[in-house]
Amino acid sequence: MLNERREIQVACPAFLGNERKYVEECLETTWISSIGRFIGAFEHEFARLCRVRYAIACNTGTSAVHLALLGMKVGIGDQVIVPSLTFIATANAVRYCGAEPIFVDSEPRTMNLDPELIERAITPQTRGIVAVHLYGHPVDMDPIREIAARHSLFIIEDAAEAHGARYKGRFVGALSEVAAFSFFGNKILSTGEGGMVTTDDPDVAERVRLLRGQGMDPSRRYWFPEVGYNYRMTNIEAALGLAQVEKADEHFGARRRVSQWYYRHLGSCQELMQLPIEEKWAHHAFWMYTIVLRPWLNRDSVMRGLAAKGIQTRPVFYPLHTLPPYRQAGQTLSCAESIAARGVSLPTHALLSEDDVIYVSENLAKICEKSKRVASQAASR
Numbered sequence: 086m087l088n089e090r091r092e093i094q095v096a097c098p099a100f101l102g103n104e105r106k107y108v109e110e111c112l113e114t115t116w117i118s119s120i121g122r123f124i125g126a127f128e129h130e131f132a133r134l135c136r137v138r139y140a141i142a143c144n145t146g147t148s149a150v151h152l153a154l155l156g157m158k159v160g161i162g163d164q165v166i167v168p169s170l171t172f173i174a175t176a177n178a179v180r181y182c183g184a185e186p187i188f189v190d191s192e193p194r195t196m197n198l199d200p201e202l203i204e205r206a207i208t209p210q211t212r213g214i215v216a217v218h219l220y221g222h223p224v225d226m227d228p229i230r231e232i233a234a235r236h237s238l239f240i241i242e243d244a245a246e247a248h249g250a251r252y253k254g255r256f257v258g259a260l261s262e263v264a265a266f267s268f269f270g271n272k273i274l275s276t277g278e279g280g281m282v283t284t285d286d287p288d289v290a291e292r293v294r295l296l297r298g299q300g301m302d303p304s305r306r307y308w309f310p311e312v313g314y315n316y317r318m319t320n321i322e323a324a325l326g327l328a329q330v331e332k333a334d335e336h337f338g339a340r341r342r343v344s345q346w347y348y349r350h351l352g353s354c355q356e357l358m359q360l361p362i363e364e365k366w367a368h369h370a371f372w373m374y375t376i377v378l379r380p381w382l383n384r385d386s387v388m389r390g391l392a393a394k395g396i397q398t399r400p401v402f403y404p405l406h407t408l409p410p411y412r413q414a415g416q417t418l419s420c421a422e423s424i425a426a427r428g429v430s431l432p433t434h435a436l437l438s439e440d441d442v443i444y445v446s447e448n449l450a451k452i453c454e455k456s457k458r459v460a461s462q463a464a465s466r
């Protein structure tokens with residue numbers, strides 16, 4: 086398989102059901118904006134999927150995180166604990182509220198927020214914790230819940246990367262006061278752009294719904310008790326979303342299948358890389374199959390080697406405490422920094438075949454072996 090050439094995207098949405106039919110219905114009925122039958126239907130089905138009482142659709146995952154924070158009444162002067170190793174939207178949403186994100190390091194096994202480090206980041210200004218289920222592996226919620234209870238903090242799940250993941254049998258999105266999902270084109274379920282807030286709390290649901298639609302009083306048109314946002318989802322996006330949720334088990338199953346293929350075909354490479362870990366209490370959603378190369382391998386040259394073979398990959402996110410908007414002199418979070426420098430997300434989506442995974446795995450092994458030889462020659466010189 087090494088001699089052939091394939092083009093393999095790192096991510097790709099899959100349309101496995103009624104997408105075309107439902108979008109066509111939007112065009113035929115002219116309901117293309119943020120009123121229409123698909124919005125309510127998508128919210129209803131998504132709530133059922135997560136086993137929560139309320140799901141509120143919105144225009145992006147970023148606004149879902151923002152709305153979740155506003156639902157918890159986060160405001161100016163507040164501090165919110167977030168992992169440094171996450172997509173920047175998690176922290177940006179905290180900033181949109183006028184609050185300050187406080188970055189905490191990750192633990193090396195799941196790459197998620199390290200519960201042991203949370204407590205020392207708490208100050209009198211701390212209001213809550215954002216638990217990000219990174220790359221689809223659920224956060225170990227019990228110890229975090231204990232800390233939150235002890236200090237009267239809220240927990241928000243950022244489940245943008247983890248549709249269908251489970252913690253001790255329970256679906257993410259239902260493990261905290263309020264949660265946020267994304268339906269961006271590369272996520273596990275996709276509506277192009279889109280997001281969802283889930284909660285069991287009727288007051289939070291009502292507040293999120295209000296703020297999503299400019300803050301207008303639902304019983305008094307053009308009366309706005311406070312400043313809201315236009316974070317609405319369109320009926321077309323919801324049409325895609327409903328079709329995707331109807332096939333959720335197939336979407337979730339496809340990612341599990343792809344990841345099992347990677348485990349099989351990279352199983353003999355563990356001297357070169359750490360494969361993703363799935364804790365006993367976790368059901369990993371495998372948004373991305375993310376490996377961490379051994380420190381003596383050059384991650385960027387491995388990625389370039391793969392790109393030359395037509396294989397798209399993504400580096401792990403830069404830790405947020407190292408990025409210009411959030412940089413603070415002297416802050417080091419060594420686990421996040423180490424994973425970020427060595428992590429690579431391999432192509433993971435529902436349209437990959439086992440042959441595609443073999444092609445990626447064989448090329449990756451070969452490139453790493455070569456990089457290892459170069460490194461050991463340099464060391465012996």
Ligand SMILES: *Cc1c(COP(=O)(O)O)cnc(C)c1O
Binds near residue numbers: 147171174243269278
């Ligand atoms: C993708 C993502 C978001 C933001 O979602 P958008 O739909 O792109 O706005 C937020 N948090 C995390 C962890 C993400 O991966």
